[in-house]
Amino acid sequence: MQLIIMSEHREFRAFIKWLKMQVEIAAAEPFSQNALEVEERESPGIDCPLVLAYIKNNMEQSKLAPHIENRPGVEEGATCSEAQFFAKPLVPTASYELAKEALKQLDAKGGDTLLVKIKEVGDPMALLNIPALTCALMGRVRIVLKRITEWQNRMLFPPFDPPSVALQWQATEVLDMIQTKDTTIVVGMDKTTPNAIEILSISADSKSRQSISSGPMWNQTATQHAFSGEILDVKFITGMPAEVSGLLLLVQEERQTRVVRFRGSMQKVLYTFPADPSFKAQKFVVGGRREKSLCVVFGNKGREWRVLDLSLLVQGSGEMGGGMEM
Numbered sequence: 001m002q003l004i005i006m007s008e009h010r011e012f013r014a015f016i017k018w019l020k021m022q023v024e025i026a027a028a029e030p031f032s033q034n035a036l037e038v039e040e041r042e043s044p045g046i047d048c049p050l051v052l053a054y055i056k057n058n059m060e061q062s063k064l065a066p067h068i069e070n071r072p073g074v075e076e077g078a079t080c081s082e083a084q085f086f087a088k089p090l091v092p093t094a095s096y097e098l099a100k101e102a103l104k105q106l107d108a109k110g111g112d113t114l115l116v117k118i119k120e121v122g123d124p125m126a127l128l129n130i131p132a133l134t135c136a137l138m139g140r141v142r143i144v145l146k147r148i149t150e151w152q153n154r155m156l157f158p159p160f161d162p163p164s165v166a167l168q169w170q171a172t173e174v175l176d177m178i179q180t181k182d183t184t185i186v187v188g189m190d191k192t193t194p195n196a197i198e199i200l201s202i203s204a205d206s207k208s209r210q211s212i213s214s215g216p217m218w219n220q221t222a223t224q225h226a227f228s229g230e231i232l233d234v235k236f237i238t239g240m241p242a243e244v245s246g247l248l249l250l251v252q253e254e255r256q257t258r259v260v261r262f263r264g265s266m267q268k269v270l271y272t273f274p275a276d277p278s279f280k281a282q283k284f285v286v287g288g289r290r291e292k293s294l295c296v297v298f299g300n301k302g303r304e305w306r307v308l309d310l311s312l313l314v315q316g317s318g319e320m321g322g323g324m325e326m
Contacts, residue, residue: 004063011058014050021046066125071132085139089122094136099127169222171198175234187234187247196226197234197249225262229253235286237261237293237310248295248310250284257281259295259308270313273297279304286310 021042028034057063071090085091102124105116118124126132171188175197178185184202205217232250246263248270257280259271273281284297293310 008054008058008062008064011050011054014047015054015059017042018046018048018051067128068130071123071126071129082143090126090132091136091139093121094127094133099133102127165202165218165220167200167202168220169198169200170224171200176236178236178238185236187236189231189234194230195228196224197231197247198222198224199247225265227251227260227267229258232257232281233283235284237286248284248286250281250297252281259284259297259313261314270310271308273306279306281306 021038024038024042025035028038080088098118098121102116102118102121105118105124106128109116116124118127121127167186169188170190172190174186174188176187182203186200186202187197188200189197199222201221203219205219227249229251230253232252234250235248237245237248246261249260249262251258251260255275257273258269261268261270273279279299281297281299282301284295286293286295288294288310291311295308295310295313297306297308299305
């Protein structure tokens, strides 16, 4: 096929050069002095055998036409079902060996497609037709992908709902959660009592029998703790030594906003925000890196914030101004 393209391209270039000369002669008026000069100048560069070969063999139809034009039954854009696809004569017979045999016959017959005959194939030239072979390949690939998908689906477990635990507490809003090796601790509060938090500890009952369907039995222990002001937000302190871990609360009390650490039953004020009407604390997040924990307090609907260095606050007396970063 590449040789056909190269030979036809050479013949076409020779024909175009000859045609250009004929147009110039016609424009200069045949047998005039200008026409004779054009013919004398251009004639030596024209390969007449290539021009005649193009006019005889390729001017009306290229030898590539049987290889690139649509064959009957495999037109571009056609759709069909899987059964109709495999019912097409080309699909079950398309193979490398048959295509090789068709190509040998085509070369032996001098390129005459009508003389190519293969006993098992109704349309032998479809074996050498690029759109037909592409159609057969695409159809087979889609069938293979469908079979692989069906096989993968048989390997997967059916979807199921993960086990859930009904929380046995009074809180209506979960504020934070932390998980240890054996226990999950959840902190929340009830909007009707904004000055109290509830801590729920959840652990598996080691004495209970568990199965895949029912799951383990859970022990839940809830405790309530009250504070002297309105609780705005609560977070667990993570990434710090165990002796300074616990809960961090943002408490609004008598026009003052305090950051309070709560551990066990002990409360400690770590920071008191100065009276500043331009900044009203609302929420905060706790994070950082090892030995450097920070508390970022957001106010004014998240448009402003203050950064507190918890590593300094938990070690100091916790009064106003210590560990503050703007």
